[in-house]
Amino acid sequence: MAQTTGEGARLKAIYGAEWAWRGAQQADSEETERSGIANRLADVGPAAQKQRLNYWLKVRAQLQAIDQTALSPRERDDYMVYKTQIDALIDGQVFRDYEKPLNSDSAFWSDLAYGASASFRTEADYRNYIRQLNDVPRYFDQNIDNMRAGLKRGFTPPKVTLTGREASIARVADAIPRDTVYFKPFLNLPSGFSDSLKADLQAQAEAAIATRVIPAHKKLLTFMVTDYIPKARAGLAAADLPDGKDYYQAQIRAYTTLDLSPDDIHAIGLREVARIRADMQTIMTEVGFKGSLGEFLTFLRTDPQFYAQTPQDLLYRAAWVSKRFDAKAGDYFGRLPRRRFGIYPVAPEIAPFYTSGRGGPGAYWVNTYDLKSRPLYSLPALTLHESAPGHAFQMPLAMENKDLADFRQRTYISAYGEGWALYAEYLGLEMGLYETPYERFGYLSYQMWRAARLVVDTGIHAKGWTREQAQAFMRDNTALSEHELTTEVDRYITWPGQALSYYLGYLTIKEARQKAEAALGDRFDIRAFHDTILDLGSVPLPLVTARVDRFITDGGKGPYSETP
Template sequence: MMRQTVAGVLCAAGLLMCTGIRAAPAVPAALQQSAADDARFAAIHRAEWQWRIKERLARDESERGQVATDFERVDAASQAVRLAHWQGVLRQLDGIDPARLSAPEKINYQVYRAQIAAFVEELRFREYEQPVNADSAFWTDVTYGARQPFAKAEDYRNYLARIRHLPRYFNEQLDNMRAGLARGFTPPRVTLAGRDAALASVAGAAPEDTVFYTPFRTMPAAIPAAEQAALRAEAVAAIRTGVQPAYASVLAFMRSDYMPRARLALAAESLPDGKAYYQSKIVEFTTTNLTADAIHRIGLAEMAKIRAEMMETIAQSGFKGDLPAFLQFLRTDPQFYAKTPEELLMRAAWIAKKFDAKAGQYFGYLPRQRFAIRPVPPDQAPYYTAGRGGPGVYLVNTWNLPGRALYSLPALTLHESAPGHAFQMPVALEQKGVPPFRRAYISAFGEGWALYTERLGTEMGIYETPYEVFGMLSYQAWRASRLVVDTGIHAMGWTREQAQAYLRESTALSEHEVTTEVDRYISWPGQALSYYLGQMAIMEARAKAEKALGSKFDIRAFHDTVLQLGSVPLPVLAARIDRFIAEGGKSPYPKEG
């Protein structure tokens, strides 16, 4: 007796069409084309990503958590190769019709093409010839790795290999700076004052007192004592013979050549091909094609709205006097300033915990990663912003306490910690199934979200006094005024003093913050435009969804939809919220159970 097949059993049971098994239905031609285009696009970005890893411009997922052993090449020849490569990638991308891609790949395409286009523009204008501005520099960026805890001996050996390559990296940066200096492509001279201090703090100290020795001060007990001693000795030698001479060379160049000969003009439009250069920065940092004139007008209109809110808040506080008098009161009354760094840090921690009590009411998806609250390192603090946040950390600047107003701390904390940067970035990193280039940070989205959360604080009940509400409004005015100041400086001939006066008269920022912020805008064209334009896009998207969905609108589903995107150009955000509305305002995350 023959053994029955499974198919035979099913036929006998009437569960299959046994008079002839039907072929699978034909896949529509449009779907076949979409799948082919998706595959073609995937091949382009996957190959380019592997190239980035080879160039040390990105790291493979398998290397996550590993300490790097070298620095990328930044010499002119390497930059020329990268420009040619990315221009080739752009040509490949332009051969794809994004309308024929599937819905997820359309988003990926828009994000990826904008990213590659920004790389091309940066290299076309040879931005690598100016690796320093009032906010940061390559000699401060390289210290980041020294501030991270190491878990095993291999981490220390990798770190030692990396800092042994630092002289080569610094020499390439020096060559780039000389080339930039020769063609007038430098930060304005006025913004460089004091920026050599971080160089001097490394060049002139004992090796054990430099930031580069930080990982060796406390080492894991699992590493034998003899090995610890050997690693410490290697670190001292590497710092003394390689790192410190490299810092000394850059310090000497900065003081004797670069700072004295840096350009006097402030405007980006005064640089070589400056008008086109500034427009490229507007596109990069706002992800729009707005002109400087249009942005300037938006800023003036928004400032007028915020000024009206400020006057209402002053009245609620009971203060008798006009706006300038109120600003003077805020800047000088001792009640608004911490007495010790610890007090400032504890206040920040308290505000962050206040958000935790509200998180579930406003967000369905909460990131797994927590964040620490730490002071800004002392070698960076004098020229650092009031705070800065990201995955795992919220840095609070405890230097110059009379310049760190407590009435602004709630807005700062929401922006930099949760639900701002230290919340949004981990949510993006935790998304599954997205290509690695989607992990990149897009300023208009990220800064726009963080500024949006400052406004959200009023709904969440974070601000407890009219002074704290005014602090939030001052921060709103600070970001809206950037639209006026950045375009004023870089396209309309504003002076540094004019920009400072506008910020001073429009916000409650301390004098120290007014000075450091204006210098940041002067030396970093376009970046300051990200914040308010990004917030406006999110608020407009929310208003549209609330109107369209009515009682079906769920703030948690809206926030989850925005954050699930990761970091995208503003037009991509608008399109996603249109789909959110069309789908009835449902959450992007499946319900449990």
């Protein structure tokens, strides 16, 4: 156990108090991944938002008063991670991100629906969830009021990206209670519950959905269709939003944890796109394809051999890839997470606008909508990214690492998390998990997809690119289907900066590994390196670099290496 300094004790007191307060403020937030089911939804009204800003400003002032030179190395790490979190939280309040609680593929109502997939264990969990269901009208009303405020100042997603997005609301608004996603936790109640308790919980849930949840969705649907979508802004660029250039730079800082300009990032993207195109040409030669890259991409998008025939077949193939990783995991990782994950189809109410997959603690969601848009040659890369050793592997490891403070166990910094998941795709090459040249091309296409994001995101938000220009760039350089590249470009338009985190995070981890391999030579142990990276939890990218420098100084010894 690391020794605590006097300044370290001050730091611990600050983040301990704030973390407890943050949890109370964000009762329903997946960001904090707290145990148990909250008994209410978050207060997102203006008074609460102002209180949060004032609180976090005071916390930042307290942090600035700490003498960092008096902190131990571990405490300095904590300081950097925590300060990055607080700065991002403050920026979110200053720019009033809560007035735009939706993007093209997710929103406050769909995030709430995914709460139905949480782990319910006790009677208290189920009763607390029923309390959440009864709280939905208040929560929706506050979000609608925030969206009205955003609408008034032109702070909305672009109208073109919102077309049809009301469908996920309508699915609930037009449903009977037992057919909604909110009733799913009550379909298979624990066997230890008595029949009378099961009946009581089901009746209360059904009543809450009928009298509170469905009417709230009807009200939201009317607002979206008659008011919000028709009046949403026409422009695309974040730079055109109120305080747009500063807002976009703050988004870059939040999602990449780096001080890079849009021009810097755009140039990195163009460089990497050119490099990956050369690798793609090598595989085209390997399979004997005689045409251009564009013709090869058309072949991949249209040949039936590359697509599953049924949704279940796609799920089976995803499970097969994940089990092939399990067979080799011990050769590449010294510490494995205890928590397992399930594989689930993306809910039909959001699938048409959702990404191809998403993962996290306990779950890997595979989008089975429109199978002709879900190529099997990309499935290994997708699975490695979203399940193991990506999100469903890294996040549980952080949560299970009791040597980390709570704020490091249970929060997510996109540059690290998405960078690690993209590195996980790369690791599939070394592990032999891409079995055919087409699967290796699928891996390259996914690498290209993330590199192209650097170009497209900055092109849209800082360089005046049109939606069609962004789509064309993705179409010309990746093997994404037309459906996928359309939904992805809309995601970048409505979620400025988030798409930048993947490739910049990957480059940081990959370059840190290359540096360690060069410095350590035969002493480099891949298991110790991966354990060192994953032992950090979710951290700013400069801390990854600094930690690997210490790994090199320590002779390549990982956090779980035996002491001689």
